[in-house]
Amino acid sequence: MTAFHALRVSRHALLNRAHMLLYSLAILALLRHRLSCLLSSSRFLPLLLADLVLAFMWVACQASRWRPVRRHEFPDRLLREVDPAAFPALDVFICTADPHREPPISVVSTALSAMAFDYPPDRLSIYVSDDGGSAVTLFAFMEASRFARYWLPFCKENGLLDRSPEAFFRSNIGGDSDKMKMMYESMKAKVEGAMERGYVGNDVIFDAEERELFEKWKGFARHDHPSVIQVLLQSSKDSDIMGNALPNLIYVSREKRPSSHHHFKAGALNVLTRVSSVMSNAPVILTLDCDMYCNNPRAPLHALCYFLDPAVSTDLAFVQFPQCFHGINENDIYASELKRLFMINSRGMDGLRGPNYVGTGCFFSRRSLHGTGSPASESSALQKAVEAAACSFELGTKWGSSIGFRYGSLVEDFHTGYRLHCEGWKSVFCDPARPAFLGDGPKNLNDVLSQCKRWCVGLYEVTFSRFNPLTFGTTKASFSMGLIYAHYACWGTWCVPITVSDPWFSLYAYLFTAAYGQDLVEFLADGATFRRWWSDQRMWMTRGVTSFLFGTIQFGLNHIGMSAPGFNVTSKVTEAEQIERYERGVVDLGVKSPFFVALGTVAVVNLSSLVVGIARVATTEGFLDEQFAQLFLSGFVAANCWPIYEAMFLRSDGGRMPRSVTLISLTVAGLLLFMGYLVFHV
């Protein structure tokens, strides 16, 4: 048998190791210096803490630089050697949670893009989990099941690669597609109309049978309702207009009761895992977020290149594709690409036990989630499915603790992938030239920072559990995997070195330039531009004083019971005016957010120290030599803060900082500066 995939170790590996050696010597020297300072004055204690965090985060991340790899798959070989009729069945899970933040018509487009995979339709099932419990979402999927009869043959006849109608009609107009476009627009208008009215009117319902389904929504509340499971397409019965079989399409809205915890997305995925196990029970499962449409119809074939290779499949839990986004602006001002997380470090982990699970674009082997057991009962498949979607089903079972998607963290993806690695499973990072899945990144700063804060809280939940990666991970997975997971689990602690500023000395110059230089090189090597890297490092600093800081505080409050973890679904809709600003690359600070008070304060404090520093250079001899590095740092931070100064003082558009936020920032900064003056001069 010829191989379906190949692997090569990155040329950077040796260079990385040499860099590691030098850098660790410098870190040791730094810590030694700091300890000796501490002996002279306890004022240095916060700085020691900052240095320790820096050292720890750096060391933990190195494991991902030890052996980065690149893989390549050969789907054509697979097609030559394996008859598609012998492909394993594939169950696709799509999660949605809120019809207002996640428009049903977009969820439908994602589902259609998966239904149109280059995969035998009779082996393909799409399950939609609707945590929003929305009749409009069900209605949108009924429409989609009719539209699919035309759309799927249209994609295949025209050899389309963009099989999400939303994405296709965004970029293609005219020609053959005119008729299809009209059909799509008419479906879209019906769904959006129902969304606006807030219910599914009798005028848009197809027949009496459909009307009956919506009866279920009488006395129905989003957080208090029975399960609704509706089979919309059945492969054995339904065919498209050319007479080809259609994939199965199943709508699931699990039971919700105020008295039982629904465990957010992990809970939804576990319900789909069980519901699908009694209906199609495919050995391969793909998880998708509602905005992550398929951009490469051969994605499943790429995954099969691993699942059908007996040499790797025995302990292969999942094949993860990177999260990629459409519509990112030229300089990626909010670092939405998250290149280090989704690309660079994933390749690094791939050279060890495998990349972590990032929640979407991931093919699982069902075995790794729940062995082969499925809910046992005498009833029919549909009845069993309804039982499996009930709130009480999991009571007294291992679901969420040692089988299925794991509970206890807002980052169920991180937690689940990590626990699978701890159980001895492996994973693979699969990154074909044409991105397999594309999603929506948040397009305003407040949403970007809130999302990151949620991750930060979720990651702490893993750190402070008995599965702490340093103690549990390093022994159960492997030492190096444990370190990388610890690096992420402690993401929030970046707020310590970023918020504690330091009297600079020459060793820092090396530590700073070497780390920044390496980061830049890795970005450029991965195809980024300098400006995109610049945005990324700016966002890293921004998160330090906002998401990481607030996330750390929030976790502390949750921990002592003063608040509870919540999952704020990221909005996938952006106002036209905001989109326009985003496309021009203008930062959006136009909402009254505590994040922006923190940003404004830091920016003003830094600007003041820069101005005072420059004044001293002009008046005091020798000051420049002594404090050059300190001044350089302030200058560098000020350059990063430029968009904030603009938003505070220079702009007048809707994205400028609200007056009240500017005033509060100025006041807080004034107080801080005054306190600083008292400490150092009185």
Ligand SMILES: O=c1ccn([C@@H]2O[C@H](COP(=O)(O)OP(=O)(O)O[C@H]3O[C@H](CO)[C@@H](O)[C@H](O)[C@H]3O)[C@@H](O)[C@H]2O)c(=O)[nH]1
């Ligand atoms: O109670 C919930 C909450 C969320 N979701 C779905 O989960 C997905 C992710 O939610 P989103 O608000 O888009 O969160 P992001 O922060 O953008 O998502 C990233 O982070 C999540 C938590 O780590 C992962 O689950 C995602 O896959 C990953 O893309 C969406 O499809 C939601 O509909 C549910 O089904 N039920």
Ligand SMILES: [Mn+2]
């Ligand atoms: Mn998302």
